Amino acid sequence: MPNLPSSLLRDQIMMSQPEIMSLACRAARGAGYSWGMAEEAGFAAVWLAHYGFDWADTLLARLSGPRGSAFVPQSKAWRSAGPVCGLHAGVTLADFATLPEGPLGSGVTIGAALDPVCLLPFVARIVARADVPLDVYCDRHIWVRLGQTGVHLSDLNLNSRSSAMISVRPAPANKTDAPPREHHQTAHVSKRVYDHLETLALHMTVPATAQSLSGAGAAGSDSD
Amino acid sequence: MTCAPLSPMPQAARYRRTPADVMHLSRLGLSHPTRLSFLRILLRRMQAENWQFDRPVFDVDARGVGRAVYCAKGPDRTYSLVAFGHDLPAGMRSDRVIATAWDATFALFDGVPDAADLDRLAANVPAQEAGRVTSKELTLSRANRSVRLFDQVVEALSKGAQPDAKILAATGYLMRTTAVYGSGKFGAASHDSIATRPELATPFQAEMLTVWLVRAFTVDLVEHMARLRGGDIAVPLAPALRRRLGVGNSTGLGMAPFLVRHPILLNNWVMAREEALARVRSLPVASAAETACFHTALASAQDNANKWASSHPVQMTRLTDLRSGLAKLATHIEQDWNKDGTHPWNALWLWGEDHLPIEAQEALLALLLEPQGSIVDGLANCLTADEANSFAIDGAMSVENMRSILAENYGWALACDYTTRDECARFWYVSEDKLEPRLGERFDEDGADRELPLDIARRAAAFGAALQDRPAQEPIAHLLLEQPTHRPILRRVQITRKRPFAEIRNNLLSADLLPIDMLRCKLAFFGASRFDPRSDRWVRISLFQDCPFPDELASETGL
Structure with a gap:
């Protein structure tokens, strides 16, 4: 593990969004995700932090938990043998956004998803691109409405669910009572979770060697 | 995106260089600061x-x-x-x-x-x-x-x-x-x-x-x-x-991957500079004031080239090219250039393309922009980019459409055999100690299993191969679901659809890659001068040399 800054030895670390993006991407890659999925994990972590969700615990749970079952996107209801990875399902939902397998027609049931909060950044991506408000249902209850007015969370208790049945449907015209979530440019992370994520991230880095150190710098003296 | 539809000089379009002309490190790596530098x-x-x-x-x-x-x-x-x-x-x-x-x-x-x-x-x-x-x-x-x-x-x-x-x-x-x-x-x-x-x-x-x-x-x-x-x-x-x-x-090396990781910014920086050159070339006449300003800028560039020292063999050759090229340019302007002819700046540019080494051609580009602040400086507004808005992949795009974009913007990458030793000699990775990008020798060093996805050319070729057997009208989301490894390059290909200058058109794994060319390209956009490589991956530069100090700024002319 890299030497941690002394100021990080407190219990909480305040991180900027680029730092969150970098750490999440490196940790996902270190956990064995493909580069494309690791970059999406970075995007998702920043989005979650921006809207005040617990991005770090969610990401750590996703990266260190079960990978989830394979799934096949289909119109109306996706097919899978078991709970699917919330991150992969979210990415795929956005990829299929305007296709029959996506949510923009009459909605789609994804089924059981692990760490379902990971889906939200990708639902937001669809909303931004299609300019259509969407409701995310968790176990048949409205959980989040995403639209031009922001992110409206109806049930805070669902945020920490490790698994839930998820559906995504176009939102009706009526307004939601839930206020929009506030935006944040920075986010805290506990040192414990930070350490876990950095430990995962170590698996994508390469230890220094005499050859790598000599090649990275100038030939000759630095002083002039 | 591009500022082209808003251009006050649409006639400039026919004078633009193409990405194939510009986006090689053999030219990008010889970039000079311009009045559009940061x-x-x-x-x-x-x-x-x-x-x-x-x-x-x-x-x-x-x-x-x-x-x-x-x-x-x-x-x-x-x-x-x-x-x-x-x-x-x-x-x-x-x-x-x-x-x-x-x-x-x-x-x-x-x-x-x-x-x-x-x-x-x-x-x-x-x-x-x-x-x-x-x-x-x-x-x-x-x-x-x-x-x-x-x-x-x-x-x-x-x-x-x-x-x-x-x-x-x-x-x-x-x-x-x-x-x-x-x-x-x-x-x-x-x-x-x-x-x-x-x-x-x-x-x-x-x-x-x-x-x-x-x-x-x-x-x-x-x-x-x-x-x-x-x-x-x-x-x-x-x-x-x-x-x-x-x-x-x-x-x-830490700076080198930036241009690869930020293709939209790279596109906008290069496109703004190329649009500026095209605008100057499209001018039908050269005023006396503009010509005088150009002469002053040329003299200053010659002075700078004479003071610019380097002991790196690559840069020493380039400096010889620059000094001789600028001298040749000065002679041409005095003796042969018809400044009263039609489109005189374009004539000068075309002469430069035929008679000057690349190092001096790129210096000429910077010189041509100097007298033209009124048509160049507004392009500073086109340099920024909202990268987050372009991160989403269009999964509905057809395989046929993807093939077409790939052929148009990545043709340079598709024919190469990346299994040969020279074409995959290097690998980019992140160092454990400083979390900094490094460049390793694939056949001499450990760590290639943790390679960064900067192998754009190789990935483009692999993506092209993956597209071959897919139905032409199939939405690309299906390929992504089956082969997620293509996700990073697919996004880049989609980005180039409207941003043709987004990609450095070199194999960044190649044995003959000079990372200092990537560094100079970026640093020239910053406004750096006196590039002095200390190795093939390390460069010294100067910033703000001959620029005003805070107490001089208000009275400075020619900024």
Whole structure:
């Protein structure tokens, strides 16, 4: 593990969004995700932090938990043998956004998803691109409405669910009572979770060697 | 996206160079700073808005140890450089990112720091990566003295004399920065959080302001130390000598992948520069004032080329090309160029393409922009990019459409055999100790299993192969679901659909890759000059050399 800054030895670390993006991407890659999925994990972590969700615990749970079952996107209801990875399902939902397998027609049931909060950044991506408000249902209850007015969370208790049945449907015209979530440019992370994520991230880095150190710098003296 | 539909000069379109002409490192790596470079944009804005500058704190001892604050006051906001001077033993002076101590450390503060802010920064900024800043800081940086020049200047000034002009010019700076971190690094404010401010919307403006104020600090520091050493005998640095000092910068591999990781920014920077050249070439006449300005700029470029020194064999050859090319250009302008003919600037450019080496062609590009601020400077508004909005993949795009874009923008990458030793000789990775990008030798070093996805050419070829057997009308989302490894390159291909200058058209794994070409390309957009490679992956440059100091800015002409 890299030497941690002394100021990080407190219990909480305040991180900027680029730092969150970098750490999440490196940790996902270190956990064995493909580069494309690791970059999406970075995007998702920043989005979650921006809207005040617990991005770090969610990401750590996703990266260190079960990978989830394979799934096949289909119109109306996706097919899978078991709970699917919330991150992969979210990415795929956005990829299929305007296709029959996506949510923009009459909605789609994804089924059981692990760490379902990971889906939200990708639902937001669809909303931004299609300019259509969407409701995310968790176990048949409205959980989040995403639209031009922001992110409206109806049930805070669902945020920490490790698994839930998820559906995504176009939102009706009526307004939601839930206020929009506030935006944040920075986010805290506990040192414990930070350490876990950095430990995962170590698996994508390469230890220094005499050859790598000599090649990275100038030939000759630095002083002039 | 492109600014082309909003162009006030649509006639320029037919004069544009193509991405195939421009996007090779054999040309990008020979880029020169232009009036669209970021430091020029900063200076023009500060002058136009009548920014004011002061130094409310300068508490430094005879060894250069202490703190100083420099304030830059714009129409809406003030930014403050907080500088810390240190007493660094000579044996600890290193420009490498692995260094842990420096002669001076800096942060650019958003506003005017109070005593508590200064104490907080004093506890963190000198530690650099081992410290922590906050969203009230925009940059974090450090610099080392030029041992040879710094002490000589202090000594001369302390005795009431000016330093030797030749020695001063040979080095060209009192300090060189070894890193200028911005955009969220180590807790600082992210660029996105400040990009709505007009003065910071153009890329790297906070970083450029930092370096410009560091330059002022370096001169104040030698004059202050000379006064403490020499008392009343000491004199300030003569303005003409001071002017020749920039801020040195040592840059290594860490900067190289930036242009690959930010394809939309690269597109916008190159496209703005190419549009500027095209606009100048499309002008039907050359006015006397424009011609005079061009002559002045050419003379200045020749002077700069003569002072530009390097002992790196690649750069020495390029400098020979530059000096001979500029001399040839000067002769052509005096003897053959018909400045009263139709489209005279285009005629000059076409002559240059036929008669000048690439190094001098790219210098000619910069020269052609100099007299044309009225049609060039507005392009500064096209340099920024909302990258987050372009991150989403269009999964509905058909395989046929993807093939078409791939063929148009990645044809250069598709025919190569990436299994041969020379074409996959290197690999990019992140170092464990500093989390910095590095370049490894695939067949000599461990770590290729942790390779970064900077193998764009190889990935494009693999993606092209994957597309071959798919139904033409199939949405690309299906391929992504089955083969997620293609996700990064698929996104890039979609980005190039409307941004044809987004990709460096070289195999970045190749045995003959010169990373210094990637560094020079980026640094030229910053406005750097006097590129002096110290290896194939490490370069020294100068920033703000021959530029005005804060007390000269208001009266400066030709910015």
